[in-house]
Amino acid sequence: MQKKNVFASILVFxxxxxxxxxxxxPPPEAMNTPPPPGQLPIDSNIVILLVVALGFGIYKSYQYSRRNA
Structure with missing residues (x-):
């Protein structure tokens, strides 16, 4: 019974x-406005991001296979 009370208290909190x-x-008219200048798009460096992620994945899988061998 005590566990149920603690769980219920945490859930309510x-x-x-x-x-x-x-x-x-935001109001509907603010949703249609373009973003303010100065924000950088992600599409210009997405290839670099994917290459780094692929390299990191290969590195981690190599470490894992070396540790378990």
Missing amino acids: FVGFMALAQEDL
């Missing part, structure tokens, strides 16, 4: 916290 942490949506 986190549900209340999540409800208060929700961000208000």
Whole structure:
């Protein structure tokens, strides 16, 4: 019975916290405006990001296979 009370208390706390942490949506006219200048697009360096991620994956799999061999 004690575990159920603790679980229920934690659940109520986190549900209340999540409800208060929700961000208000901007008005509809603000949703259609373009982003302000100065923000960089991700598509210009996506190839570099993929190459680095692939290299890191190969490195980690090599480490894993060496450790378990």
